[in-house]
Amino acid sequence: MATVSWADDYELQATVQTPDIQFESDTDIGLWARFHFAIHTADFENTRAFYRRLGFTQGISGFPVTNTHSMARALGMFDVCQYELEKGEVLLFPGADNTTGIDLLQWRNPFNPEPPYGKPNHLGMAYATLMTANVTSDYALLKNQGVQFLSEPYGAPGNRFVFMRDPDGIFLKLEESAIPSLKPNNGQTQIMGMPYIGINVSDLQASVAFYRRFGYEHVRWINEQTLSAEESAAWGFDQPVTYRGADIAITRGDHHRIRLLQWITPFDPEPAYPPPINHKGINRLALTVPDVERAARILQEQGVPFLSEIAPCCSGTDTDTGGIVHAIDPDGVFLELVGDLEPRPVPPQPEHCPPLEIRYPD
Numbered sequence: 001m002a003t004v005s006w007a008d009d010y011e012l013q014a015t016v017q018t019p020d021i022q023f024e025s026d027t028d029i030g031l032w033a034r035f036h037f038a039i040h041t042a043d044f045e046n047t048r049a050f051y052r053r054l055g056f057t058q059g060i061s062g063f064p065v066t067n068t069h070s071m072a073r074a075l076g077m078f079d080v081c082q083y084e085l086e087k088g089e090v091l092l093f094p095g096a097d098n099t100t101g102i103d104l105l106q107w108r109n110p111f112n113p114e115p116p117y118g119k120p121n122h123l124g125m126a127y128a129t130l131m132t133a134n135v136t137s138d139y140a141l142l143k144n145q146g147v148q149f150l151s152e153p154y155g156a157p158g159n160r161f162v163f164m165r166d167p168d169g170i171f172l173k174l175e176e177s178a179i180p181s182l183k184p185n186n187g188q189t190q191i192m193g194m195p196y197i198g199i200n201v202s203d204l205q206a207s208v209a210f211y212r213r214f215g216y217e218h219v220r221w222i223n224e225q226t227l228s229a230e231e232s233a234a235w236g237f238d239q240p241v242t243y244r245g246a247d248i249a250i251t252r253g254d255h256h257r258i259r260l261l262q263w264i265t266p267f268d269p270e271p272a273y274p275p276p277i278n279h280k281g282i283n284r285l286a287l288t289v290p291d292v293e294r295a296a297r298i299l300q301e302q303g304v305p306f307l308s309e310i311a312p313c314c315s316g317t318d319t320d321t322g323g324i325v326h327a328i329d330p331d332g333v334f335l336e337l338v339g340d341l342e343p344r345p346v347p348p349q350p351e352h353c354p355p356l357e358i359r360y361p362d
Contacts, residue, residue: 021252021290027302029295031215032253035286035338036090036101037128037197039170042113042280044087044106047167053145054130055191056091056102063088064316065108066359069350074311074324076275077110081353083278084108087361097131097193099254103286107278116281119236120163120171120198121243121263123331124272125282127163127171127198129259133181133190135160135174141185154234163236168280173198196247196257197285201331202269204262208246210330213302214287216248216258224264239266253288272332275307284326284334292323292339299327307334310341316358318346 021030041047048059065085072080086106093100120126132138135153139162143149150163153174160176174191181190201207208219222245232241242264249257273279289295292310300306305328312320323341326334349356 027213027298029213029215029298029337030290031250031287031295032290033288034099034101034197034254034256035288035336036099036103037125037282037286038103038105038277038284038336039166039168040111040278040280040283041104041106041168043167044089044104047106048089048091048104050147050167051091051102051104053142054189055096056093056100058092058094059089060092061089062361063314064358064360066357067314067316068311068318068356068358069353070311070318070347071313071316073308074313074326075277076307076326077278078276078308080110080276081350082356083110093191093194095192098195099256100194110276110278112273112276112279114280116169116279117171118169119266119268120173121200121235121237121241121261121266122268122270122272123200123202125197125285125333126200127173128194128282129173129175129196129198130191131177131193131195132174133177133192134183134185135162135176135180137181137185138174138189138191141187141189150236151234154231162234170281196259197282198259198261199329199331199333201260201262201329203330204244204246204260206330207260207262208248210304211248211258211260213299213304214327214335215250215252217251218249218257220247222246222259222261237266241265258285274332275334277307277326277334284336286324286336286338289337289339292325292337292341295337295339296325296327304328312341312344313338316356319343 066082072083086108088105091102148165153160153162157180158178162174224244226242243261245261277283307326310323310325312318313324326336
């Protein structure tokens with residue numbers, strides 16, 4: 001299993017993934033790609049081993065386990081002088097069809113260990129979808145390894161899916177490609193990419209309008225539908241499921257998409273994870289833009305709320321040439337903008353805080 005150690009120019013890896021972009025308008029933020037989504041785990045080693053079995057066999061590690069007060073504020077930890085991680089790694093899927101990065105973190109302080117969403121209809125970022133060439137083969141392989149599934153695979157060849165849980169209880173949807181493979185698995189899954197992240201919303205029209213501001217201009221509407229008892233069971237429900245939705249995608253860069261679903265029945269009005277961004281589960285979606293200050297300014301002028309101000313990221317020096325900031329969607333989902341940042345004076349530590357101590361993993 002390959003792990004790439006700390007790179008001195010990590011902030012460039014995190015931000016300079018966009019070519020010179022011709023902005024299409026004064027309100028175009030230049031969204032280029034899905035950088036990763038974050039999973040917060042209670043057991044880093046066990047969870048990393050699980051995702052390696054799925055195909056995430058490479059990673060970038062060596063990030064500081066403590067960081068600046070600015071970085072703590074960026075995550076909504078306003079009363080924390082500096083946070084502390086147990087371990088962290090950006091998991092990578094070599095040879096995947098699209099962007100598949102997972103920012104796997106185990107928090108030490110502060111950490112919210114409450115369980116992740118109990119059903120895939122909870123408002124917020126509810127699940128990630130993994131595309132496989134053979135759902136039934138992967139189901140049999142993973143079930144034999146003790147992975148928990150909500151049901152057996154549902155659907156016809158080329159249109160089958162099944163939900164499973166990772167070691168922390170996070171939902172993952174295995175979805176079969178349109179042309180399934182008949183090859184034996186040879187002890188490995190046939191997963192090949194991550195087509196979309198599933199986000200549940202309370203008002204579909206409002207959410208589509210919100211995400212258009214970020215650059216999700218391609219919209220494919222999913223008409224309201226009531227699922228059969230068998231398909232509803234595949235979602236984990238013993239009652240008929242009704243929802244409507246939309247697949248939204250950016251029209252440049254990696255062309256990644258998000259699936260928005262508005263659940264009619266059963267509807268769970270409980271809000272998405274509140275700040276700070278340290279709850280066990282899927283917590284944030286990171287998106288690359290060429291200039292994080294420009295992007296944040298454009299979105300703020302359109303009324304998009306943000307959790308905090310921009311923070312230099314991620315060396316622990318506050319001198320990085322890249323930065324992050326978290327926008328908040330109408331249902332509380334954290335959208336992390338990652339982009340280039342003009343150098344700025346290093347802010348002093350708050351008076352009540354001890355001297356800054358940046359530590360790296362052993």
